[in-house]
Amino acid sequence: MGAEAGGPYLPGLLSLREGPCLSAAVRALGASCDVLLIDATGVDHPRLAGLALHLGAVLGLPTVGVTHRPLLAQGAWPQDARGAHSPLTLDGDVVGTWLRTRRGARPVAVHPGWRTTLDDAIAVVSAAASGHRTPEPLRHARHLARIARANG
DNA sequence: GCGACAG
């Protein structure tokens, strides 16, 4: 599978670098899915078009984004309780939410993506986290990426 | 020119 980056990493232009490779990879799977969990933002973007939204539009698949921190949006952290969440706003609009996936760990930023709502996003990330800060699918993907990188 | 803005 072609794994060439589409360009250098530049804040706001992540989809230019990761988009081509990711869309090709998802298509290569040849399998259907209910929703794609993307390590990127949605409307929280300089042009309101983060990679989670971009990829979902290109593939025609629902997406939910989750990142360590917001790109431009801001919001106070929720209380330190599992499942607690607080809004992330950009120019007065709620574009995502902080979500405490695990007690004692800093919250993750959750972003509604292509054809998903804020509630959908929270539900998907909460269910996928299951006790860990990072959703299991993303931890698994990173694990596989490390192994692939170690080989050739 | 500098700062910072996903990864």
Next chain:
DNA sequence: ATCTTGTCGC
């Protein structure tokens, strides 16, 4: 992202 060091909880 990637790297290193230190701390905490299971």
